[in-house]
Amino acid sequence: DKSLRQTADERGFNFGVAVDPDALRNDVSYRARVRDEFNTLTPENALKMGPLRPSPETYDFGDADAIVNFARANDMDVRGHTLVWHNQTPTWFQPWDYTDDQLERFLREHIQTVVGRYRRTVDVWDVVNEAVADDGTMRETVWYDAMGETYLDRAFEWAHEVDPEADLYYNDYGADAINEKSDAVYDLLERLLDRGVPIDGVGLQLHALGEWPDCESIAENIRRFQALGLDVQITEMDVAFPAGEAPEDALQRQAAFYRDVVEVCLDTGVDTLVTWGVGDANSWIRVFRDFSERYTGDPLLFDDRNRPKPAYDAVIDALDG
Ligand code: G3I
Numbered sequence: 001d002k003s004l005r006q007t008a009d010e011r012g013f014n015f016g017v018a019v020d021p022d023a024l025r026n027d028v029s030y031r032a033r034v035r036d037e038f039n040t041l042t043p044e045n046a047l048k049m050g051p052l053r054p055s056p057e058t059y060d061f062g063d064a065d066a067i068v069n070f071a072r073a074n075d076m077d078v079r080g081h082t083l084v085w086h087n088q089t090p091t092w093f094q095p096w097d098y099t100d101d102q103l104e105r106f107l108r109e110h111i112q113t114v115v116g117r118y119r120r121t122v123d124v125w126d127v128v129n130e131a132v133a134d135d136g137t138m139r140e141t142v143w144y145d146a147m148g149e150t151y152l153d154r155a156f157e158w159a160h161e162v163d164p165e166a167d168l169y170y171n172d173y174g175a176d177a178i179n180e181k182s183d184a185v186y187d188l189l190e191r192l193l194d195r196g197v198p199i200d201g202v203g204l205q206l207h208a209l210g211e212w213p214d215c216e217s218i219a220e221n222i223r224r225f226q227a228l229g230l231d232v233q234i235t236e237m238d239v240a241f242p243a244g245e246a247p248e249d250a251l252q253r254q255a256a257f258y259r260d261v262v263e264v265c266l267d268t269g270v271d272t273l274v275t276w277g278v279g280d281a282n283s284w285i286r287v288f289r290d291f292s293e294r295y296t297g298d299p300l301l302f303d304d305r306n307r308p309k310p311a312y313d314a315v316i317d318a319l320d321g
Pocket of ligand 1: 044045087088129173205236284
């Protein structure tokens with residue numbers, strides 16, 4: 001039987017996975033799955049500002065390098081996630097210690113350093129992550145407070161200056177189908193494009209938790225972003241039921257949703273889909289109590305012991321079809 005990776009390669013499709021450097025180093029079955037089943041890697045945490053910046057003056061690229069080197073050794077692409085986020089900033093980083101100008105310089109230096117280091121090895125970046133709040137207003141983050149909406153303009157410009165070849169993405173959750181939030185993301189990206197900001201694409205995370213978005217609406221949403229001239233990727237997919245409410249045929253229903261989303265990708269010309277973890281044991285949903293209390297902790301293509309689930313066969317079928 002063909003692996004997912006072989007099937008994706010034959011189709012010219014990037015099927016990716018979020019990875020953890022410790023599991024890559026220490027867990028043999030995890031490492032084998034990553035290598036054999038996927039052709040694109042996203043560091044789940046290692047390229048975020050917190051993990052990269054142990055102190056104001058230093059960078060620790062060890063974990064990020066380990067993932068990038070693994071990808072190169074196994075002929076895989078890397079999606080860089082993420083340069084600008086309000087979450088997972090370093091613990092020593094206290095915004096009130098900085099003036100607005102200092103924050104702007106800090107962010108510029110961070111982007112220049114990180115994008116510069118991976119110029120030849122990371123060709124896609126989630127430059128800005130989750131800048132829009134759930135009600136569609138701009139999220140009031142440290143970066144927004146210091147620079148207003150133009151923090152996005154600058155972030156994309158700085159990344160583009162350092163690596164003009166890289167594809168630069170805006171990435172968000174809950175904006176997968178047509179809804180209030182995706183309307184707001186659409187308007188934001190249209191404003192950026194009108195201002196000449198070098199943005200290439202939009203990442204739809206697709207954390208399908210509890211209520212799953214409607215696939216026709218996802219397709220329509222993808223098409224409107226494409227009509228703006230943007231590429232679209234599915235960047236963090238996982239699929240869970242409300243806790244305690246999983247139906248008898250939960251795994252089949254999950255598989256069908258994964259299949260439908262792959263078909264939406266093929267129909268709309270989306271060439272990249274990333275799942276947010278390898279096996280269910282690695283899912284972030286299990287780590288965060290407020291999520292594990294609300295959703296089933298089995299959202300991925302492989303089970304607790306990294307054995308393929310029905311969803312795995314379903315995505316292969318869809319890619320092979
Ligand atoms: O690595 C440290 C470890 O040294 C420490 O001992 C331990 C104790 O708390 O924490 C470990 O770091 C945790 C890290 O995951 C690795 O497990 C962080 O506390 C924890 O906050 C972090 O969670 C990550 C989360 O982003 C942070 O908000 C999840 O792994 C990661 O899956 C999740 O990913 C996000 C995307 O970046 C953006 N979209 C939503 C998605 C899911 O929340």
